[in-house]
Amino acid sequence: MDSRKFRNALGQFPTGVVVATARTPNGELIGMTMSSFNSVSLDPPLILFSVHRGTLSFAAWQSVSHYAINVLNEDQEQVSNRFARAGGNKWEDMPALTSPSGVPMLPNAAVVFECTSHARYDGGDHEIFVGRVEAMHEHAFTRGRPLVFFEGRYRQLASAATAHAPPPEAELLHGW
Ligand SMILES: Cc1cc2nc3c(=O)[nH]c(=O)nc-3n(C[C@H](O)[C@H](O)[C@H](O)COP(=O)(O)O)c2cc1C
Structure with missing residues:
Protein backbone atom coordinates (compact mmCIF):
# COMPACT_ATOMS: atom_id res chain seq x y z
CA MET A 1 0.00 0.00 0.00
CA ASP A 2 1.41 3.38 -1.04
CA SER A 3 0.82 5.34 2.17
CA ARG A 4 0.81 8.75 0.47
CA LYS A 5 -1.83 7.57 -2.01
CA PHE A 6 -3.81 6.06 0.86
CA ARG A 7 -3.71 9.35 2.84
CA ASN A 8 -4.74 11.32 -0.25
CA THR A 21 -10.01 17.39 26.17
CA ALA A 22 -9.44 15.74 29.53
CA ARG A 23 -7.81 16.03 32.94
CA THR A 24 -5.40 13.20 33.80
CA PRO A 25 -5.50 11.50 37.23
CA ASN A 26 -2.56 13.70 38.32
CA GLY A 27 -4.39 16.89 37.34
CA GLU A 28 -2.69 17.70 34.03
CA LEU A 29 -4.90 19.14 31.26
CA ILE A 30 -4.56 17.39 27.89
CA GLY A 31 -6.15 18.12 24.53
CA MET A 32 -5.82 16.81 20.97
CA THR A 33 -7.20 17.92 17.62
CA MET A 34 -8.89 15.05 15.79
CA SER A 35 -10.74 14.38 12.57
CA SER A 36 -11.37 10.71 13.42
CA PHE A 37 -14.45 11.48 15.52
CA ASN A 38 -17.67 9.72 14.54
CA SER A 39 -20.98 8.54 15.91
CA VAL A 40 -21.34 4.86 16.84
CA SER A 41 -24.62 4.13 18.64
CA LEU A 42 -27.77 5.98 19.62
CA ASP A 43 -28.81 3.58 22.40
CA PRO A 44 -26.59 3.52 24.33
CA PRO A 45 -25.18 6.87 23.09
CA LEU A 46 -21.65 6.05 21.90
CA ILE A 47 -19.04 7.95 19.88
CA LEU A 48 -15.51 7.07 18.78
CA PHE A 49 -12.18 8.60 17.86
CA SER A 50 -8.72 7.16 17.28
CA VAL A 51 -5.42 8.28 18.79
CA HIS A 52 -2.05 7.63 17.15
CA ARG A 53 0.14 5.49 19.39
CA GLY A 54 3.10 7.77 18.68
CA THR A 55 1.58 10.92 20.17
CA LEU A 56 3.28 12.24 23.31
CA SER A 57 0.00 12.19 25.23
CA PHE A 58 -1.00 8.64 24.18
CA ALA A 59 -0.43 7.10 27.64
CA ALA A 60 -2.27 10.04 29.23
CA TRP A 61 -5.29 9.36 26.98
CA GLN A 62 -5.28 5.73 28.05
CA SER A 63 -5.36 6.84 31.71
CA VAL A 64 -8.47 9.05 31.64
CA SER A 65 -11.96 7.84 32.54
CA HIS A 66 -13.75 11.02 31.40
CA TYR A 67 -13.22 13.31 28.42
CA ALA A 68 -15.01 15.92 26.35
CA ILE A 69 -15.32 16.11 22.56
CA ASN A 70 -15.45 19.77 21.51
CA VAL A 71 -16.80 20.22 17.95
CA LEU A 72 -15.05 23.26 16.47
CA ASN A 73 -16.71 26.18 14.74
CA GLU A 74 -15.43 27.52 11.42
CA ASP A 75 -13.75 30.42 13.27
CA GLN A 76 -11.68 28.08 15.47
CA GLU A 77 -8.86 27.18 13.08
CA GLN A 78 -6.32 28.60 15.52
CA VAL A 79 -7.73 26.46 18.30
CA SER A 80 -7.38 23.43 16.00
CA ASN A 81 -3.73 24.31 15.24
CA ARG A 82 -2.93 24.93 18.91
CA PHE A 83 -4.17 21.46 19.92
CA ALA A 84 -2.53 19.77 16.89
CA ARG A 85 1.04 20.76 17.88
CA ALA A 86 3.05 17.99 19.52
CA GLY A 87 4.20 18.63 23.08
CA GLY A 88 4.26 21.88 25.04
CA ASN A 89 1.42 23.27 27.11
CA LYS A 90 -1.47 23.44 24.66
CA TRP A 91 -3.63 25.06 27.36
CA GLU A 92 -1.39 28.09 27.97
CA ASP A 93 -3.55 31.28 28.08
CA MET A 94 -6.56 29.19 27.08
CA PRO A 95 -9.61 29.56 29.30
CA ALA A 96 -11.10 26.17 30.18
CA LEU A 97 -14.68 25.65 31.21
CA THR A 98 -15.15 22.82 33.71
CA SER A 99 -18.12 20.49 33.51
CA PRO A 100 -19.94 19.45 36.69
CA SER A 101 -17.98 16.16 36.58
CA GLY A 102 -14.66 18.04 36.36
CA VAL A 103 -13.89 17.60 32.64
CA PRO A 104 -12.21 20.61 30.95
CA MET A 105 -14.11 21.96 27.94
CA LEU A 106 -13.35 24.62 25.33
CA PRO A 107 -15.42 27.80 25.26
CA ASN A 108 -17.30 28.60 22.04
CA ALA A 109 -17.30 25.06 20.63
CA ALA A 110 -20.36 24.36 18.47
CA VAL A 111 -21.30 21.48 20.75
CA VAL A 112 -19.53 19.54 23.48
CA PHE A 113 -20.09 15.84 24.19
CA GLU A 114 -19.11 14.93 27.74
CA CYS A 115 -18.14 11.24 27.84
CA THR A 116 -17.02 8.43 30.06
CA SER A 117 -14.53 5.97 28.63
CA HIS A 118 -16.58 2.97 27.42
CA ALA A 119 -14.02 0.80 25.59
CA ARG A 120 -10.69 0.88 23.78
CA TYR A 121 -9.79 -1.29 20.80
CA ASP A 122 -6.69 -2.05 18.77
CA GLY A 123 -6.63 0.09 15.65
CA GLY A 124 -3.21 -0.67 14.15
CA ASP A 125 -0.94 2.33 14.68
CA HIS A 126 -3.91 4.03 16.41
CA GLU A 127 -6.06 2.98 19.34
CA ILE A 128 -9.83 3.36 18.95
CA PHE A 129 -11.51 5.05 21.91
CA VAL A 130 -15.26 4.53 22.33
CA GLY A 131 -16.93 7.03 24.66
CA ARG A 132 -20.34 6.94 26.23
CA VAL A 133 -22.02 10.36 26.03
CA GLU A 134 -23.22 11.41 29.48
CA ALA A 135 -24.11 15.04 28.71
CA MET A 136 -24.18 17.53 25.85
CA HIS A 137 -23.49 21.26 26.01
CA GLU A 138 -24.68 23.40 23.13
CA HIS A 139 -23.89 27.07 22.66
CA ALA A 140 -26.88 28.19 20.65
CA PHE A 141 -25.25 31.50 19.70
CA THR A 142 -22.25 29.84 17.99
CA ARG A 143 -24.00 26.86 16.47
CA GLY A 144 -24.42 26.14 12.81
CA ARG A 145 -21.15 26.58 10.93
CA PRO A 146 -18.59 23.91 11.72
CA LEU A 147 -14.91 23.81 10.77
CA VAL A 148 -14.47 21.27 7.95
CA PHE A 149 -11.33 19.29 7.05
CA PHE A 150 -11.00 18.11 3.43
CA GLU A 151 -7.99 17.17 1.27
CA GLY A 152 -5.65 18.10 4.11
CA ARG A 153 -7.01 21.65 4.46
CA TYR A 154 -9.52 23.51 6.55
CA ARG A 155 -12.69 24.45 4.71
CA GLN A 156 -15.95 26.22 5.40
CA LEU A 157 -19.37 25.06 4.40
CA ALA A 158 -20.99 27.04 1.64
CA SER A 159 -23.80 29.32 2.77
CA ALA A 160 -27.14 27.85 3.68
CA ALA A 161 -28.49 29.48 0.51
CA THR A 162 -26.59 26.96 -1.65
CA ALA A 163 -27.70 23.90 0.35
CA HIS A 164 -30.16 21.48 -1.16
CA ALA A 165 -33.72 22.06 -0.01
CA PRO A 166 -34.93 19.40 2.42
CA PRO A 167 -37.33 16.82 0.98
CA PRO A 168 -40.83 18.27 1.44
CA GLU A 169 -42.54 15.47 3.34
CA ALA A 170 -39.58 14.27 5.42
CA GLU A 171 -37.62 16.34 7.91
CA LEU A 172 -34.71 13.89 7.98
CA LEU A 173 -32.94 12.50 4.93
CA HIS A 174 -33.78 8.78 4.64
CA GLY A 175 -34.68 8.78 8.32
CA TRP A 176 -31.28 10.12 9.48
C1 LIG B 1 -7.24 18.44 11.32
C2 LIG B 1 -6.41 17.48 12.15
C3 LIG B 1 -6.93 16.24 12.48
C4 LIG B 1 -6.21 15.33 13.27
N1 LIG B 1 -6.76 14.12 13.60
C5 LIG B 1 -6.08 13.26 14.40
C6 LIG B 1 -6.68 12.03 14.81
O1 LIG B 1 -7.81 11.72 14.47
N2 LIG B 1 -5.96 11.21 15.62
C7 LIG B 1 -4.69 11.52 16.02
O2 LIG B 1 -4.06 10.72 16.75
N3 LIG B 1 -4.10 12.70 15.66
C8 LIG B 1 -4.77 13.57 14.86
N4 LIG B 1 -4.20 14.76 14.50
C9 LIG B 1 -2.85 15.08 14.98
C10 LIG B 1 -2.84 15.42 16.47
O3 LIG B 1 -3.70 16.55 16.74
C11 LIG B 1 -1.42 15.74 16.98
O4 LIG B 1 -0.56 14.70 16.60
C12 LIG B 1 -1.42 15.83 18.50
O5 LIG B 1 -2.04 17.02 18.95
C13 LIG B 1 -0.04 15.74 19.05
O6 LIG B 1 -0.18 15.77 20.46
P1 LIG B 1 0.92 15.21 21.45
O7 LIG B 1 1.41 16.41 22.21
O8 LIG B 1 0.21 14.23 22.34
O9 LIG B 1 2.01 14.52 20.65
C14 LIG B 1 -4.90 15.68 13.72
C15 LIG B 1 -4.39 16.94 13.39
C16 LIG B 1 -5.14 17.82 12.61
C17 LIG B 1 -4.55 19.19 12.27
Whole structure:
Protein backbone atom coordinates (compact mmCIF):
# COMPACT_ATOMS: atom_id res chain seq x y z
CA MET A 1 0.00 0.00 0.00
CA ASP A 2 1.41 3.38 -1.04
CA SER A 3 0.82 5.34 2.17
CA ARG A 4 0.81 8.75 0.47
CA LYS A 5 -1.83 7.57 -2.01
CA PHE A 6 -3.81 6.06 0.86
CA ARG A 7 -3.71 9.35 2.84
CA ASN A 8 -4.74 11.32 -0.25
CA ALA A 9 -7.63 8.92 -0.86
CA LEU A 10 -8.75 9.25 2.76
CA GLY A 11 -8.60 13.02 2.32
CA GLN A 12 -11.48 12.74 -0.16
CA PHE A 13 -13.75 12.11 2.81
CA PRO A 14 -14.61 15.46 4.44
CA THR A 15 -14.89 15.51 8.22
CA GLY A 16 -15.48 18.01 10.96
CA VAL A 17 -12.73 18.87 13.44
CA VAL A 18 -12.93 18.20 17.18
CA VAL A 19 -10.62 18.75 20.11
CA ALA A 20 -10.76 15.97 22.70
CA THR A 21 -10.01 17.39 26.17
CA ALA A 22 -9.44 15.74 29.53
CA ARG A 23 -7.81 16.03 32.94
CA THR A 24 -5.40 13.20 33.80
CA PRO A 25 -5.50 11.50 37.23
CA ASN A 26 -2.56 13.70 38.32
CA GLY A 27 -4.39 16.89 37.34
CA GLU A 28 -2.69 17.70 34.03
CA LEU A 29 -4.90 19.14 31.26
CA ILE A 30 -4.56 17.39 27.89
CA GLY A 31 -6.15 18.12 24.53
CA MET A 32 -5.82 16.81 20.97
CA THR A 33 -7.20 17.92 17.62
CA MET A 34 -8.89 15.05 15.79
CA SER A 35 -10.74 14.38 12.57
CA SER A 36 -11.37 10.71 13.42
CA PHE A 37 -14.45 11.48 15.52
CA ASN A 38 -17.67 9.72 14.54
CA SER A 39 -20.98 8.54 15.91
CA VAL A 40 -21.34 4.86 16.84
CA SER A 41 -24.62 4.13 18.64
CA LEU A 42 -27.77 5.98 19.62
CA ASP A 43 -28.81 3.58 22.40
CA PRO A 44 -26.59 3.52 24.33
CA PRO A 45 -25.18 6.87 23.09
CA LEU A 46 -21.65 6.05 21.90
CA ILE A 47 -19.04 7.95 19.88
CA LEU A 48 -15.51 7.07 18.78
CA PHE A 49 -12.18 8.60 17.86
CA SER A 50 -8.72 7.16 17.28
CA VAL A 51 -5.42 8.28 18.79
CA HIS A 52 -2.05 7.63 17.15
CA ARG A 53 0.14 5.49 19.39
CA GLY A 54 3.10 7.77 18.68
CA THR A 55 1.58 10.92 20.17
CA LEU A 56 3.28 12.24 23.31
CA SER A 57 0.00 12.19 25.23
CA PHE A 58 -1.00 8.64 24.18
CA ALA A 59 -0.43 7.10 27.64
CA ALA A 60 -2.27 10.04 29.23
CA TRP A 61 -5.29 9.36 26.98
CA GLN A 62 -5.28 5.73 28.05
CA SER A 63 -5.36 6.84 31.71
CA VAL A 64 -8.47 9.05 31.64
CA SER A 65 -11.96 7.84 32.54
CA HIS A 66 -13.75 11.02 31.40
CA TYR A 67 -13.22 13.31 28.42
CA ALA A 68 -15.01 15.92 26.35
CA ILE A 69 -15.32 16.11 22.56
CA ASN A 70 -15.45 19.77 21.51
CA VAL A 71 -16.80 20.22 17.95
CA LEU A 72 -15.05 23.26 16.47
CA ASN A 73 -16.71 26.18 14.74
CA GLU A 74 -15.43 27.52 11.42
CA ASP A 75 -13.75 30.42 13.27
CA GLN A 76 -11.68 28.08 15.47
CA GLU A 77 -8.86 27.18 13.08
CA GLN A 78 -6.32 28.60 15.52
CA VAL A 79 -7.73 26.46 18.30
CA SER A 80 -7.38 23.43 16.00
CA ASN A 81 -3.73 24.31 15.24
CA ARG A 82 -2.93 24.93 18.91
CA PHE A 83 -4.17 21.46 19.92
CA ALA A 84 -2.53 19.77 16.89
CA ARG A 85 1.04 20.76 17.88
CA ALA A 86 3.05 17.99 19.52
CA GLY A 87 4.20 18.63 23.08
CA GLY A 88 4.26 21.88 25.04
CA ASN A 89 1.42 23.27 27.11
CA LYS A 90 -1.47 23.44 24.66
CA TRP A 91 -3.63 25.06 27.36
CA GLU A 92 -1.39 28.09 27.97
CA ASP A 93 -3.55 31.28 28.08
CA MET A 94 -6.56 29.19 27.08
CA PRO A 95 -9.61 29.56 29.30
CA ALA A 96 -11.10 26.17 30.18
CA LEU A 97 -14.68 25.65 31.21
CA THR A 98 -15.15 22.82 33.71
CA SER A 99 -18.12 20.49 33.51
CA PRO A 100 -19.94 19.45 36.69
CA SER A 101 -17.98 16.16 36.58
CA GLY A 102 -14.66 18.04 36.36
CA VAL A 103 -13.89 17.60 32.64
CA PRO A 104 -12.21 20.61 30.95
CA MET A 105 -14.11 21.96 27.94
CA LEU A 106 -13.35 24.62 25.33
CA PRO A 107 -15.42 27.80 25.26
CA ASN A 108 -17.30 28.60 22.04
CA ALA A 109 -17.30 25.06 20.63
CA ALA A 110 -20.36 24.36 18.47
CA VAL A 111 -21.30 21.48 20.75
CA VAL A 112 -19.53 19.54 23.48
CA PHE A 113 -20.09 15.84 24.19
CA GLU A 114 -19.11 14.93 27.74
CA CYS A 115 -18.14 11.24 27.84
CA THR A 116 -17.02 8.43 30.06
CA SER A 117 -14.53 5.97 28.63
CA HIS A 118 -16.58 2.97 27.42
CA ALA A 119 -14.02 0.80 25.59
CA ARG A 120 -10.69 0.88 23.78
CA TYR A 121 -9.79 -1.29 20.80
CA ASP A 122 -6.69 -2.05 18.77
CA GLY A 123 -6.63 0.09 15.65
CA GLY A 124 -3.21 -0.67 14.15
CA ASP A 125 -0.94 2.33 14.68
CA HIS A 126 -3.91 4.03 16.41
CA GLU A 127 -6.06 2.98 19.34
CA ILE A 128 -9.83 3.36 18.95
CA PHE A 129 -11.51 5.05 21.91
CA VAL A 130 -15.26 4.53 22.33
CA GLY A 131 -16.93 7.03 24.66
CA ARG A 132 -20.34 6.94 26.23
CA VAL A 133 -22.02 10.36 26.03
CA GLU A 134 -23.22 11.41 29.48
CA ALA A 135 -24.11 15.04 28.71
CA MET A 136 -24.18 17.53 25.85
CA HIS A 137 -23.49 21.26 26.01
CA GLU A 138 -24.68 23.40 23.13
CA HIS A 139 -23.89 27.07 22.66
CA ALA A 140 -26.88 28.19 20.65
CA PHE A 141 -25.25 31.50 19.70
CA THR A 142 -22.25 29.84 17.99
CA ARG A 143 -24.00 26.86 16.47
CA GLY A 144 -24.42 26.14 12.81
CA ARG A 145 -21.15 26.58 10.93
CA PRO A 146 -18.59 23.91 11.72
CA LEU A 147 -14.91 23.81 10.77
CA VAL A 148 -14.47 21.27 7.95
CA PHE A 149 -11.33 19.29 7.05
CA PHE A 150 -11.00 18.11 3.43
CA GLU A 151 -7.99 17.17 1.27
CA GLY A 152 -5.65 18.10 4.11
CA ARG A 153 -7.01 21.65 4.46
CA TYR A 154 -9.52 23.51 6.55
CA ARG A 155 -12.69 24.45 4.71
CA GLN A 156 -15.95 26.22 5.40
CA LEU A 157 -19.37 25.06 4.40
CA ALA A 158 -20.99 27.04 1.64
CA SER A 159 -23.80 29.32 2.77
CA ALA A 160 -27.14 27.85 3.68
CA ALA A 161 -28.49 29.48 0.51
CA THR A 162 -26.59 26.96 -1.65
CA ALA A 163 -27.70 23.90 0.35
CA HIS A 164 -30.16 21.48 -1.16
CA ALA A 165 -33.72 22.06 -0.01
CA PRO A 166 -34.93 19.40 2.42
CA PRO A 167 -37.33 16.82 0.98
CA PRO A 168 -40.83 18.27 1.44
CA GLU A 169 -42.54 15.47 3.34
CA ALA A 170 -39.58 14.27 5.42
CA GLU A 171 -37.62 16.34 7.91
CA LEU A 172 -34.71 13.89 7.98
CA LEU A 173 -32.94 12.50 4.93
CA HIS A 174 -33.78 8.78 4.64
CA GLY A 175 -34.68 8.78 8.32
CA TRP A 176 -31.28 10.12 9.48
C1 LIG B 1 -7.24 18.44 11.32
C2 LIG B 1 -6.41 17.48 12.15
C3 LIG B 1 -6.93 16.24 12.48
C4 LIG B 1 -6.21 15.33 13.27
N1 LIG B 1 -6.76 14.12 13.60
C5 LIG B 1 -6.08 13.26 14.40
C6 LIG B 1 -6.68 12.03 14.81
O1 LIG B 1 -7.81 11.72 14.47
N2 LIG B 1 -5.96 11.21 15.62
C7 LIG B 1 -4.69 11.52 16.02
O2 LIG B 1 -4.06 10.72 16.75
N3 LIG B 1 -4.10 12.70 15.66
C8 LIG B 1 -4.77 13.57 14.86
N4 LIG B 1 -4.20 14.76 14.50
C9 LIG B 1 -2.85 15.08 14.98
C10 LIG B 1 -2.84 15.42 16.47
O3 LIG B 1 -3.70 16.55 16.74
C11 LIG B 1 -1.42 15.74 16.98
O4 LIG B 1 -0.56 14.70 16.60
C12 LIG B 1 -1.42 15.83 18.50
O5 LIG B 1 -2.04 17.02 18.95
C13 LIG B 1 -0.04 15.74 19.05
O6 LIG B 1 -0.18 15.77 20.46
P1 LIG B 1 0.92 15.21 21.45
O7 LIG B 1 1.41 16.41 22.21
O8 LIG B 1 0.21 14.23 22.34
O9 LIG B 1 2.01 14.52 20.65
C14 LIG B 1 -4.90 15.68 13.72
C15 LIG B 1 -4.39 16.94 13.39
C16 LIG B 1 -5.14 17.82 12.61
C17 LIG B 1 -4.55 19.19 12.27
